[in-house]
Amino acid sequence: MGPVEERLFSPNTLTKIEKLNNHSTLINITNQGMMELSLLQRLNALGYEKSMDEIENLLKTFIKEQKISEGEWRNWIKLD
Structure with a gap:
């Protein structure tokens, strides 16, 4: 398991995505x-x-499909 996967698919990232009220598909992908x-x-x-x-x-x-920019996506997954 690499550090990228651990960072992207973490409870912390999921919480941030849920707080942003993003598309349910993104939440499902993160859960998976x-x-x-x-x-x-x-x-x-x-x-x-x-x-x-x-x-x-x-x-x-x-x-x-959602036309999300790379900068926007990177901002979503930043950890504090």
């Missing part, structure tokens, strides 16, 4: 990422990589 990171402790690395690739593709599709 958190579940996958939790399962990583019990799964093999290949299964983890495949799952994270699928989640990344979902997230990229969401960002494109």
Whole structure:
């Protein structure tokens, strides 16, 4: 599990997204990422990589569909 995944798919990030009242798809993607990171402790690395690739593709599709800028997205996931 890398630091990027730990930062992006964390309870802290989820709380911030929920407070911003962002699209439910983004909340669902974050929840799914958190579940996958939790399962990583019990799964093999290949299964983890495949799952994270699928989640990344979902997230990229969401960002494109919502026309969210990179700067706006980065601001959402900053940790205090």
